[in-house]
Amino acid sequence: MAGPYVGTRDFYPEDMRFRSRMFGVLRRVCESYGYEEYSAPLLEPLSLYQSKSSEEIVGEQVYRFVDRGEREVAIRPEMTPTLARMVAARAMQLVRPMRWYSIENFMRYERPGKGRLREFYQLNADLMGSVTPAADAEILTLLCDLLSGFGATEKDFTIKISDRRIFDSFVVHPDKEVKRAIGRLLDKREKIGDAAFTEELAKVADAKLQARVHDFLKIRIEDLSALGEKGEIEPATAAHLQETFALLGAQGKSAFFQFDPGIVRGFDYYTGLIFEAVDNHPDNRRAICGGGRYDKLLGLFGKQDIAAVGFGLGDVTLEEFIRVRGLLPNAGEKSGCYWILFPETCAQSLSIASVLRSKGLLVETSLEGGKIGKQFETADKKGRRFALLQGSEEVAKKIVRVKDLASAAQTDVPEKELADFLLAASLGAQ
């Protein structure tokens, strides 16, 4: 029997339980900040991505085809163009600032590998309509709280921050392509190491420019004001970033954040804040998530620019980050009821089961009959907390036999008291 299409996953119930709990934490934290969930089609016209997404995505990674009506379409490889399309369509009606999030699946034709699949899920969170340091600080604390929401601490991850304009002002060169090449190199620096970085840099930059890039990498947050005064970066950029850091500190979250000029982010569309959440595990120093401010992108889709700051958090890296640390462990706790049916009392038992469900209890029933020992075994394998049964004798006495599979205690409970008994016992188990 064939498995799923290469680079995609089947989610069996046990996998889905983990995924639902993981997404549940993401939803809870996003909503605590007032972010509202949105959703969109999985197909978009291919033109939505052309000239607006990165060349790598459109040229090599997107799943594109021609539909039966001769339209060029694509399975969405990312959310931002769709978000931009939706916001542009209602730009005048939406109450600002807009706080939106979505958790959707995407497809990219990539070679599957560690942390990389062809179909993945991603949380996208975006704050639109505000350019203040408070807005930047909010998107950063949101990301921080999302990871903390799983129980991760500042030992587990660091969010590295910079502002795209620092690189743009500090490292000046007339040839755009040279600057792009340096940007790409900076993006790879963590992965390839300092030695290889210096070597590669020498291939694209002359000695003076090389020195400038090395100076750039030494900039510290406390240098920004002086650099602003000297005109090496915009004074407003320095003030904005320092204010953002002050707001993070006021919320007691400084330990999670670090200024790092080496964060550049490849995408051309970032216009200000850029950041990456990095796994602090020495064997796995990867970016878990990245994002930034893109004040000019939404304008490409509509009539007006709308300032925006946001990030995407993919499920594959996040799940690894969580599982490696044993965060969000499988509760493994028994729950619900398993009713062992007997042919002669089946109708009566099903009628009580129906009442129990209407009171919010989970009641699964056996259907096939068979030996009672085997039935208890099934109840146990299914992870149920209580086995319930009622033979002719119990029906006559209007009682139900309840076996607690956690303690093995057995109790005969009057039918009328059964729901309350099970509700109380389930609560006691938590």
Add this chain to the structure above:
Amino acid sequence: MAGPYVGTRDFYPEDMRFRSRMFGVLRRVCESYGYEEYSAPLLEPLSLYQSKSSEEIVGEQVYRFVDRGEREVAIRPEMTPTLARMVAARAMQLVRPMRWYSIENFMRYERPGKGRLREFYQLNADLMGSVTPAADAEILTLLCDLLSGFGATEKDFTIKISDRRIFDSFVVHPDKEVKRAIGRLLDKREKIGDAAFTEELAKVADAKLQARVHDFLKIRIEDLSALGEKGEIEPATAAHLQETFALLGAQGKSAFFQFDPGIVRGFDYYTGLIFEAVDNHPDNRRAICGGGRYDKLLGLFGKQDIAAVGFGLGDVTLEEFIRVRGLLPNAGEKSGCYWILFPETCAQSLSIASVLRSKGLLVETSLEGGKIGKQFETADKKGRRFALLQGSEEVAKKIVRVKDLASAAQTDVPEKELADFLLAASLGAQ
């Protein structure tokens, strides 16, 4: 600005709120029966559908293309082949009976119209590994409870039931194509009306066969035993269906169900129970949902037959069914907090907001400053219950001004008591 791809939908936050609540009811009811959620890739090899799905789906409706690695793939048009693939791959390990459900999106190339879109969501619920009347009764009461879960009653919908074997035994004809044509006609009967049905029937069947079909349509549930004794249908079929009805009655749900021999269900793969939930509104007597027993289908994907009974419930028809009746109304109730920030006290306010969130409160903040009257307006437009603010004077006094936007009452609350105050007031509002 272009809208979404034809036949698909954007879900803005207000649409998504409805969808999440609708799917929330479906999940809650499925889980009360012990059904476990699963999920799967949106792309499958095209071969998964060939020869196993209906010709209409594979030939005309499926979105298919060749990927960059020359594989023929399809966007899933339905869930059952994927379910069959997943179950077959672990047939030996899974604890039976399996109760699985999923809520996923699907695509079919159709002409969009009332209740029909190209991208739709569907709940699929399947009970696998049991052939008993209790299993059939369970899938039927599950469907009934799903619709009742929205507050619908027996006045709103009826679940019509039959058994495919009754038609197969009672209407005998040597030419398979003639029988298929009659089956298709029976499927259309509700839509085209009795007169057109009789006329169409005359085109495909001789007088004797026509009479037999009309007799078939007159069969009542109480006739089944006698038909079994006369050998016109299998006695076991009669007994099974009568037992199923008895179990529905024992659970007090008879009013929701009706035996109707005219329910045939086009798919060839049904082997026993077949059913449709029908909207009882006189202007809209459509099937909301259909399903049945398919004991031979899973075997096509693996080494062994696994008995199964299940149904699919699409979101487009379900949403119409709910909205027309005003079920699941928008709570419209104000909730959460909107913190009106001032530049001089922003850091202090954000720090308190962060604490409130960690206690489970929803706290959205203003970011752009501006006139205070306008800010209160924004809080109101966003549907928040409380507006919070703290100027320099309040910071000095360690208090926060709380305005209840539902009652317009204003209270100054000490910072330390704020979380408890808001939690108590929010609970009071429910």
